[in-house]
Amino acid sequence: MTGPRSARSGFSLVELIVILALSTIVMGGLTSVLVRQQRFYRGTADLIETRSQIRQAAGIIPSDLRGVSTAGGDIIAISDTSMLFRATIGQALACAPVPLANRIDIPPLTLANKNTLASFSMTPGLGDTVFVYHDGATEAAGDDVWVPYGITGAPTMSSVSCGDLIGSADLTTPRYSFPLASPLRADVTPGTPLRFVRRTRYTLFTASDGAWYLGYCSPDCAGSTPQPIAGPFLSGAGGTAGVAFTFRKADGAITAIPDSVAEVSIVVRGRTRGIVDMGGYKNTQVGDSLRFSVAIRNRK
Structure with missing residues (x-):
């Protein structure tokens, strides 16, 4: 005589299929959220770094230019992406x-x-x-x-x-x-007052990684590679160079004569290295720029 069958523990095939389907949906949603968060943080960090480098360039150049004297011939050579001048490195009494x-x-x-x-x-x-x-x-x-x-x-x-x-x-x-x-x-x-100066050049140049940086060299860049101090920025080609200098006379007219410079206008342009997908930016490189001017106090 056969006794009653005991109930078997576990899931039926239909239940397993339903559980697997729900797990796949949940894991897919979590993965999508994690990927979006990773893109957001990566894009945010890239954008912050780009803007930080632009601000760094904007902080370095004016500090050296404020003590320049065109009356004393401190500005030596100028171009749209470079400037050679005598920067003050010290002061003393004799x-x-x-x-x-x-x-x-x-x-x-x-x-x-x-x-x-x-x-x-x-x-x-x-x-x-x-x-x-x-x-x-x-x-x-x-x-x-x-x-x-x-x-x-x-x-x-x-x-x-x-x-x-x-x-x-x-x-x-x-x-x-x-x-x-x-x-x-x-x-x-x-x-007797003393003023110590050093020949200094700021220039936009291409580094070994192929990117463009604001470079520093002293006494000149002839035969030596500039030291990158900020960047990377946009390239030096065309009218949107990563670091662009404009030199003006006292009347506002643009000049290419070092001794006649009364104001130096600088534009720094950068772009994120990677693709940004956040906020109002959708799968694109984000650019930013900053324009500032330095009036030469000791000018002719």
Whole structure:
């Protein structure tokens, strides 16, 4: 005699098919959400990086141009994607000059009383120039001049007297002495203002990866590869270069003569490296740009 059959655990074939179908739909939806999120974050990061590099270029160039003097011949060569000029890298006051010596000495960079009589963004050296202020014989400003002296080597440590510029606590503190190509004029006195400059070129160039960057080189780019400081940007071809310079005279007219420049207008243009699919952008590279101007304060 056969007893009753026990109920078997598990799913029927129909139930399995339904579960698999629902799981596929759910997993497909989750995958789609994850892919969209990944694209969003990747596009956001790419766009932020592009705008960050544009702002970086816009922050670097004006800081060097504000101290430029066309009256002193600081702007050397200009083009629509490049500019060669003398950038200020330091300022100081002179110590007591040594008669007929081809050198200039400055106070210590750090003083006991916390005053600052010498400051540098980069230590001057061979190929740089120091402008020495010479006060004319009259009270009028017309006979006052800044005289350039070429620096012929790296600075050495000096113990030349700085007179009343520094206190007794700093008499033995090491200070820089810069070798010069010619002796100082006799009218240089302790406390004479000094301005140290370096030839600097900013240019749009192609790097080894094929992208275009804002490059820096000193004293010039001849025979050397610029150092990329911001980018990548748009290419240098056509009228939409990634970094474009426009030079204007005091009346607003465009000029190609360095000594007549009164204002420098710069446009920086960038584009995301990858495709952006977010917000109002649909599967496209996103471009951005920034225009700014720098007025030359010490101009003719």
